[in-house]
Amino acid sequence: MPKELWTIGRLLQWTEQYFLDKGASRLDGEVLLSHILGKDRIYLYTHYDEPLNKQELDAYRPLVLERAKGYSVAAIIGKKEFMGLPFIVSKDVLIPRPDTETLVEDILTVFDKDSAPYILDVCTGPGTILYSLLHYLPQAMGLGLDISKEALAVAVKNREQLELTERAKLCYSDLLSALSGDTVYENTFDLIVSNPPYIPSEEILTLEPEVQHEPVIALDGGVDGLDFYRRLLAEAPKYLKTGGYLAVEIGYDQAEAVTDIAKSVGVYSEVMAQKDLGGIVRILRWQKTGDDNGHRN
Numbered sequence: 269m270p271k272e273l274w275t276i277g278r279l280l281q282w283t284e285q286y287f288l289d290k291g292a293s294r295l296d297g298e299v300l301l302s303h304i305l306g307k308d309r310i311y312l313y314t315h316y317d318e319p320l321n322k323q324e325l326d327a328y329r330p331l332v333l334e335r336a337k338g339y340s341v342a343a344i345i346g347k348k349e350f351m352g353l354p355f356i357v358s359k360d361v362l363i364p365r366p367d368t369e370t371l372v373e374d375i376l377t378v379f380d381k382d383s384a385p386y387i388l389d390v391c392t393g394p395g396t397i398l399y400s401l402l403h404y405l406p407q408a409m410g411l412g413l414d415i416s417k418e419a420l421a422v423a424v425k426n427r428e429q430l431e432l433t434e435r436a437k438l439c440y441s442d443l444l445s446a447l448s449g450d451t452v453y454e455n456t457f458d459l460i461v462s463n464p465p466y467i468p469s470e471e472i473l474t475l476e477p478e479v480q481h482e483p484v485i486a487l488d489g490g491v492d493g494l495d496f497y498r499r500l501l502a503e504a505p506k507y508l509k510t511g512g513y514l515a516v517e518i519g520y521d522q523a524e525a526v527t528d529i530a531k532s533v534g535v536y537s538e539v540m541a542q543k544d545l546g547g548i549v550r551i552l553r554w555q556k557t558g559d560d561n562g563h564r565n
């Protein structure tokens with residue numbers, strides 16, 4: 269075999285070496301190469317000696333460089349699986365995380381498979397939470413809000429590919445502001461759910477490079493990380509049915525502070541908390557007990 273011949277095996281070995289001091293792994297190289305070849309990873313192992321042509325090498329090289337710069341593999345290849353569903357992602361959205369699956373799973377424990385809740389997902393990003401819920405609750409309908417037009421464009425694509433166009437609406441909105449003034453949304457939702465930006469501004473620069481390469485607008489929760497919870501918890505009761513649920517993902521050390529915010533609003537039940545896979549309280553959920561604006565339903 270001529271030394272300069274780039275086989276799958278040799279290319280992966282080279283990538284592994286190149287990634288060593290760049291916080292990336294051989295597995296990342298394998299995923300990028302499978303993406304270029306349009307094959308699954310097992311193919312690489314069974315075709316180790318297969319030579320790659322110039323076109324394939326030219327397509328692979330820039331992806332390796334982007335990974336070395338700190339972009340996640342998901343952002344580079346534009347795909348991420350979440351709750352068993354294939355999501356389109358991009359460099360403009362928060363990449364769906366396993367922690368957020370804990371939130372979706374928690375919500376699925378309170379709604380019967382045949383129920384038809386009306387769901388509001390605030391800061392929907394690529395549609396992560398809304399579409400997973402709509403997929404597993406086939407009678408449900410929903411509305412997703414986001415302040416990022418780029419994220420909404422990705423959410424539109426996911427809505428189409430997940431065949432949810434009939435059941436999901438999307439709207440450009442700074443938190444809940446697009447709903448205000450439209451009485452049709454008052455006391456309407458059975459569930460308001462959100463994974464808002466919750467990283468304290470100054471901590472963003474201490475995060476993993478992959479996270480720092482995600483849009484800061486999806487991460488930055490203000491000085492103490494709690495800005496969006498203060499607004500969301502205060503505004504949500506207006507749109508939630510009595511008995512409806514509010515569920516949020518929170519940062520690793522925010523359970524107490526966010527619970528206190530909810531108490532101060534005064535219309536929520538005792539909090540129900542769920543831990544993530546690492547044993548950290550990551551999900552908080554309440555029911556709206558009273559009604560702060562005189563209506564009942």
Ligand code: GLN
Binds near residue numbers: 367463466475479
């Ligand atoms: N969980 C994400 C992280 O730790 C942040 C997501 C968010 O701000 N909502 O990187």
